[in-house]
Amino acid sequence: MANDILVKASDIHKSYGALPVLKGIDMEVKRGEVVSIVGASGAGKSTLLHIIGTLDTADKGSVVINQKEVFSQSSMSLASFRNQSIGFVFQFHNLLPEFSALENVMIPGLIGKKNPEALKKKAKDVMTMLGIDHRAEHKPSELSGGEQQRTAVARALINDPALILADEPSGNLDSKNARDLHQLFFDLRKELNQTFIIVTHNQEFATMADRVLEIKDGLIKI
Numbered sequence: 594m595a596n597d598i599l600v601k602a603s604d605i606h607k608s609y610g611a612l613p614v615l616k617g618i619d620m621e622v623k624r625g626e627v628v629s630i631v632g633a634s635g636a637g638k639s640t641l642l643h644i645i646g647t648l649d650t651a652d653k654g655s656v657v658i659n660q661k662e663v664f665s666q667s668s669m670s671l672a673s674f675r676n677q678s679i680g681f682v683f684q685f686h687n688l689l690p691e692f693s694a695l696e697n698v699m700i701p702g703l704i705g706k707k708n709p710e711a712l713k714k715k716a717k718d719v720m721t722m723l724g725i726d727h728r729a730e731h732k733p734s735e736l737s738g739g740e741q742q743r744t745a746v747a748r749a750l751i752n753d754p755a756l757i758l759a760d761e762p763s764g765n766l767d768s769k770n771a772r773d774l775h776q777l778f779f780d781l782r783k784e785l786n787q788t789f790i791i792v793t794h795n796q797e798f799a800t801m802a803d804r805v806l807e808i809k810d811g812l813i814k815i
Contacts, residue, residue, distance in 0.1 A: 599624045599755060599788050600645060605654035607640055614640050616811030618654070624755075625786040627778060629799040632808035638792040639760050641808065645790065646758045647675045659755050676705050680749030684761035686741040688733040688748075694740075695720065695729040698747040705752055712751070719747045722784075723777065739770035746777065750787075757781075759791040763798065775801060 598621050605618040614637040622628050630638050643649040645656055647663050656663050658678060666674060680701075688697045695716055702712040720726040723743045725736075733741055742762060749757050759778070763771035775798045781787045791802065799805050807814040 597623050599626075599659060600790070601657040602641075602645060603655050603657075605641065605644060605656070606652045607637070607644065607649075608652055613811055615644075615651070615808075618808070618811075618813055620806060620813060622756075622788060622790060624788055625782060626804070627782055627789045627791070627802045628804050628806060629802035630790065630792045630806050630808060631794070631796075631799050636808040637811060638808055642758050642760050642790065642792050646679050646681060647671055673705075676701055677752055678755050680752070680754040680757040682742070682745050682749050682757065682759040682762045684764040686733070686745040688741060688744060690733050693730050693732060694725065694736060694744045697733065697744055698751055701748060702751045707752075716747065716751060719750050720744075723747050737770075738766050739773060742766060742770070742774055743777070746774075746781075750781070750785075755788065757787060757789050759789060759793075761792055761794065763793070763795055771795065771798070 600622040602618055602620050605615050607615040618641055630641065632638050640649065644651050650664060661674070663671060663674060695713070698716040698720060699712050702715070703709065717726060717729060720729055723746060725740055725743045725747065728736055728740055733744070736744065763774050766774060778789055778791070779801065782789065793799050
């Protein structure tokens with residue numbers, strides 16, 4: 594059924610100057626699916642993820658998320674859509690150093706003008722679910738690498754997004770923390786029916802996904 598398709602990217606092209614990076618990408622992702630994107634460095638994996646996440650625009654093509662054509666919106670509407678519908682987890686956690694872990698988790702909700710007290714409770718609940726509630730008042734510099742990434746995952750979840758995009762989320766972690774983070778994504782899919790698109794060089798992690806999409810020569814390899 595069409596409504597099972599959460600993400601549909603069609604004929605995505607992207608060049609940087611004279612260098613074509615994406616040459617007509619087509620992909621669909623179903624609700625509750627975990628999809629990994631692999632490929633050589635420079636293949637365009639992160640570029641595709643940033644276009645799907647509306648952080649970058651394609652030269653040509655369309656992206657539909659939750660049956661909404663994202664790039665037909667005004668910049669203000671698009672920013673609101675991104676805040677409410679998409680959660681991001683990057684290789685480097687991108688936590689703000691001057692704020693506590695709890696405050697970092699709350700930031701997307703505050704941007705979305707959620708009620709601060711209700712948001713604080715929700716943030717604590719999400720951190721409890723991820724096993725880091727005891728670190729809520731600590732600054733990022735006081736957290737381990739695994740705790741920092743779990744805080745970043747909590748931040749990505751705070752607005753109940755339809756989709757989470759992760760770009761090399763375990764690339765900066767040791768093997769144990771990487772395995773724990775990978776398992777966490779599958780636990781969240783099970784508990785919340787969360788949908789993930791994950792760019793990774795970690796072959797073990799990639800093969801755990803429901804599907805592996807490989808980008809080669811600007812296209813998804815069939």
